[in-house]
Amino acid sequence: MYAPERQQRIVQLAQELGRVEVPSLAEDFGVTQETVRRDLTALERAGLLRRVHGGALPAGGLHLVEPGLAERDSTAAADKERIAKAALALLPEEGSLLLDAGTTVARLAALLPLDSALTVVTNALPVAARLAEYPHLDLHLVGGRLRHRTQAAVDAWALRDLADLQADTAVIATNGFSAEAGLTTPDLAEAAVKRAMVASARRVVLIADSGKYGARYFARFATIDQVDVVVTDTGLSDERAAEISALGPQVIRA
Structure with missing residues (x-):
């Protein structure tokens, strides 16, 4: 999975679950925790997530669902x-x-x-x-x-x-x-x-x-x-x- 695809899935998980954790994301995606932290930092800079200790929360106002x-x-x-x-x-x-x-x-x-x-x-x-x-x-x-x-x-x-x-x-x-x-x-x-x-x-x-x-x-x-x-x-x-x-x-x- 490429980084953009992984990051899109991270944002979707945050929206679905209300919170994502670094260790579980690293395990789910088969990458290091440092890679996940870099993903979360990039997503926070883009305004898509809000970093918290150990993970991230969804940012308000972002739409992920696309109507037919x-x-x-x-x-x-x-x-x-x-x-x-x-x-x-x-x-x-x-x-x-x-x-x-x-x-x-x-x-x-x-x-x-x-x-x-x-x-x-x-x-x-x-x-x-x-x-x-x-x-x-x-x-x-x-x-x-x-x-x-x-x-x-x-x-x-x-x-x-x-x-x-x-x-x-x-x-x-x-x-x-x-x-x-x-x-x-x-x-x-x-x-x-x-x-x-x-x-x-x-x-x-x-x-x-x-x-x-x-x-x-x-x-x-x-x-x-x-x-x-x-x-x-x-x-x-x-x-x-x-x-x-x-x-x-x-x-x-x-």
């Missing part, structure tokens, strides 16, 4: 529809487009004109299914292990597919975002793919409903200053929009 597609699609549905329509106006008329996995991204894909001639790359099965019948679209589906909860391709194959791309625009989804914490998601493998998409695009558009602002998940895949445009809804306050804008992105509230 059906639940996410029905949450803030009207806001997501407006966000998708606003984001449509930001897409290039020609060139290349990366589409991330996410229910709002899938709504955006469904709004693309049927005569669109873009080159589209996606790791999301729902997005690819929506675009498969577009006659002029050059559609590329990223391979990899399928995460059933998000129906997204992840891991080494997906990262290899994305490594050499230079797309005009990437449309990225997130589970949580804020000026302080950046863009976060519960799963390390999914975070790696999102990070690769951000790195592979000349322009990054984040689409996320305002209910995700302030939510903080285990894996950060981008900082706010790596995003060019944030498209959200009017539920995001003027103060929070200003916090984001101060870091560089344009903020559009649909």
Whole structure:
């Protein structure tokens, strides 16, 4: 088990049990107690745990549970529809487009004109299914292990597919975002793919409903200053929009 995987499991155990102890963690993972202490120190610095004598306690405010597609699609549905329509106006008329996995991204894909001639790359099965019948679209589906909860391709194959791309625009989804914490998601493998998409695009558009602002998940895949445009809804306050804008992105509230 790699260190990031071990640390993710430590945080999960702390959430489930209310406390984790150094000796038992060392035994469970087959590593030294010093290795566990280093893990706990790293997790405390990241704000994910609070160190106590002999172990650690969960930090408040961290989300580890990821809802399924059906639940996410029905949450803030009207806001997501407006966000998708606003984001449509930001897409290039020609060139290349990366589409991330996410229910709002899938709504955006469904709004693309049927005569669109873009080159589209996606790791999301729902997005690819929506675009498969577009006659002029050059559609590329990223391979990899399928995460059933998000129906997204992840891991080494997906990262290899994305490594050499230079797309005009990437449309990225997130589970949580804020000026302080950046863009976060519960799963390390999914975070790696999102990070690769951000790195592979000349322009990054984040689409996320305002209910995700302030939510903080285990894996950060981008900082706010790596995003060019944030498209959200009017539920995001003027103060929070200003916090984001101060870091560089344009903020559009649909």
